Amino acid sequence: MKVKVGDVVLPGDLCEEIVAAGEKSKVILGPGLKKEVDGIYVSKAGTLRKRAPNTYWVDNYQKRYIPARGENVIGIVAQKAGDIFRVDVGGSCTASLSYLSFEGATKKNRPKVVIGDVVYAKMLVASKDMEPEIVCVDSHGKKGRLGVLEDGFVFKCSLNLIRKILNPDCPLINSLKNQWPFELAAGMNGRIWIKANTLRETIALGNAILGSEYLSNDEIKSMCTNIAGILAGHIS
Amino acid sequence: MAGKTKKIQLPKSVLEMKFMKKTRERIEKEMENTQDHSSLYSNIITNEMRSASGNFISESSFIFCDTMVEGRLSFKGMNPEIERLMELENADKNEQPSSEMVKDVSDEILAKKMNKFNKKRQNQNPNGEGINNKRKKVNNL
Structure with a gap:
């Protein structure tokens, strides 16, 4: 079936609008779109966006993570094999993380990473046929925001929710950031790590994030004020 | 593709110099290699295959499609290191759009001060030989 931008699309649908745009200038085809000889086909069920x-x-709604280059993910160190760590990122196979790809790490000075640690890392290599590789440094050798995440609490959610809360238009983080001190790391692989000072605050933050999946922006705002009120003891 | 992007080449006269022997040989070898390459597969790789992707670039990640903020955040002093990075990023973003000069004195304050200043000046020259009166004369003409 022929579809246009904004439609609900199914695998096999054809989009002529994109073909027309491609004749004039460069077009970027994101996830869910495939170029075939006779046109652009949809390969996922969801909403076509531009x-x-x-x-x-x-x-589309998805819970299974497919590694893609450049994404920041949260992984759990599963195994130590010689000079690499095997890290579970939720993909079809574990990702490899070299012990040298940490800030300040040398052959003599190994980073202190043990099995079970949670790391926030960037996908360096992600291809269909190979094990993905992740790193905890940027191209300048600085750690920036990457590295081992200490303490805190990790939970899983759908990949959509990650994209939703990281969208600049989403009011969730803006309405929570002035309420209580907290830290948050969202991996594109559907894992969120949160850290707050008390157990109550951590639970409140986790509930706020998970609760915002199917809410509109206004509903998210009212939910956040509600949660903040409960936490402050105004409402019991 | 390789044919389209033209490489900068040394002029012939320079290459013929004695000390450029090694470079000359290398360039000749390179030329041979590239010609062999294209002729070797010319019956398999058609021009159609070369331009098959056309203007379309496939991207397997959402991060290049949607706009997204960085996924590591900290608020109210939970992790000062991350907050410093966030501040730096925000400062970069805010600086770019404001290419105009920043006003040290707002328009309202300027208007108030000017009013006061003018009044003072009028009070100083009540006899009609001040600058204000001169201006009035000009206006009358």
Whole structure:
């Protein structure tokens, strides 16, 4: 079936709008779109989206993570094998993390990472046929925001929710950030790590994030004020 | 693709110099290699295959499609290191759009001060030989 931007699409649907755009200028085909000889086909079920000028993708509900280059993910160190760590990122196989890809790590000075540690890392290599590789440093050798996440609490959610809360238009983080001190790391693989000073605050933050999945922006705002009120003891 | 992007080449006269022998040989070898390459697969790789992807670039990640903030955040002093990074990023973002000069004195304050200043000046020259009166004369003409 022929579809246009904003429609609910199914695998096998054809989009002529993108083909037309491709004749004039460069077009970026995001996840869920495949180029075949006779046109652009949809390969996922979801909503067809567009961002100006020429980026198209299918926004779909998904829980299974498929590694993609450049994404920040939260992994759990599962195994130590010689000079690499095997890290579970939720993909079809574990990702490898070299012990040298930490800030300040050398052959003599090994980073203190043990099995069971939670790491926030960037996907360096992600291809269909190979084990993905992740790193905890940027191209300048600085750790930036990456590295081992200490303490805190990790939970899983759908990949959509991660994209939703990280969207600049989403009011969730903006309405929570002035309420109580907390730290948050959201991996594109559907894992969120949170850390707050008390157990109550951590639970409140986790509930706020998970609760915002199917709410509109206004509903998220009212939910956040509600949660903050409960936490402050105004409402019992 | 390789044919389209033209590489900068040394002029012939320079290459013929004695000390450029090694470079000359290397360039000749490179030329041979590339010609062999294209002729070797010319019957398999068609021009159609070369331009098959056309203007379309496949991207397997959402992060290049949607706009997203960084996934590591800290608020109210939970992790000062991360907060410093966030501040730096925000400062970068805010600086870019404001190319105009920043006003040290707002328009309202300027208007108030000017009013006071003008009044003072009028009080100083009540006899009609001040600058204000001169201006009035000009206006009358």
